């Protein structure tokens with residue numbers, strides 16, 4: 510706290526802090542007046558204590574929120590204070606090159622133990638899935654250093670695609686418990702909501718709409734990203750096509766080929782995006798994997814287009830028993846891995862009843878709220894793998910926010926476990942998992958002793 514306070518005073522930031530904080534929390538919508546007054550009073554009291562040299566460690570949680578919302582998350586990270594990894598007030602472009610959270614001096618390792626994932630021996634089977642936290646080289650470097658060894662480069666497309674209008678990512682602070690598997694969620698989330706960094710109960714809602722740079726831009730970035738990871742780390746590349754029928758298949762295949770040309774050894778197909786815009790009433794389309802025939806056509810088309818040596822992963826949403834059982838046996842002969850779950854498409858409103866993401870009534874829910882959905886999906890996926898007798902790796906994700914939730918998904922038979930919301934909210938998640946489980950997590954590849 511002392512170091513942070515000196516830094517703030519030295520930079521002359523203390524006086525302007527309450528106003529900068531209020532500008533941040535009112536950026537996309539205005540809290541009800543009593544809530545706004547309370548937040549303003551808290552920030553002013555904090556600034557006064559900082560100025561007087563009276564701020565103590567008890568003030569750190571409030572100071573973290575105030576600095577993050579004032580756009581000074583980087584100062585927290587410099588002082589080693591946990592902070593969310595992505596600046597939700599900044600634009601997608603602003604965030605592409607600037608992970609916010611602290612970076613460890615040394616990559617946490619589980620000694621010389623290795624886990625086999627999609628053809629590679631990896632240092633510890635935790636990763637960050639396709640999302641804005643793996644949107645480019647700087648993010649890949651950041652996550653790889655912080656101990657994530659199974660990374661999936663954010664979904665890219667065959668042409669540039671702008672993000673949906675902001676806000677794009679909001680804490681779902683009221684969703685602290687897991688919903689029943691696949692529950693159609695009605696979520697209340699305000700753009701100024703906050704969850705303390707490191708909370709295992711964190712949930713979020715997002716509506717980015719799968720933005721993409723031009724292929725020229727992302728291919729060059731991807732080549733550099735592949736070069737930044739260690740030999741015992743894996744970078745999968747997520748792609749998505751657009752259009753209908755054969756146009757959709759061809760676009761998926763062309764984009765997968767571009768990823769392969771850039772050096773990707775494994776390509777993941779995003780068959781589960783909950784945020785694709787549609788001129789229908791709700792503003793967004795259902796995930797593609799709800800249509801088994803269309804999904805299989807895409808996977809077949811991509812498999813034909815790629816080199817036989819390139820690994821292929823299908824990323825799915827939570828599907829009910831009948832839908833998953835109908836799809837997986839058709840995918841199994843075509844893929845090397847199945848990833849899931851994607852975010853749960855949910856109706857998301859602010860506390861005043863307006864959509865949290867203007868113009869898009871539906872958005873993707875993730876984190877603690879989808880934990881039971883992920884457990885349920887992974888359990889059934891692994892059972893279908895065993896029943897089908899055809900091996901594919903399972904990349905499990907959904908609600909992993911601490912070592913216990915990591916272990917629970919892994920124990921179901923996943924080959925690797927990834928975290929988006931947990932990695933966003935807790936910059937030390939991978940380190941904590943390696944510390945808690947590095948020596949005991951079962952693995953097929955025990956080093957010679």
Ligand SMILES: Cc1cc2nc3c(=O)[nH]c(=O)nc-3n(C[C@H](O)[C@H](O)[C@H](O)COP(=O)(O)O)c2cc1C
Nearest residue numbers: 638639640664715850851875876907908928929930
């Ligand atoms: C902000 C954000 C952006 C995401 N973008 C993508 C994406 O581009 N492609 C994709 O396949 N999944 C995307 N996801 C879904 C995650 O990869 C993951 O499947 C989901 O968030 C569940 O994991 P979690 O509970 O750990 O967040 C995104 C998730 C979040 C939170």
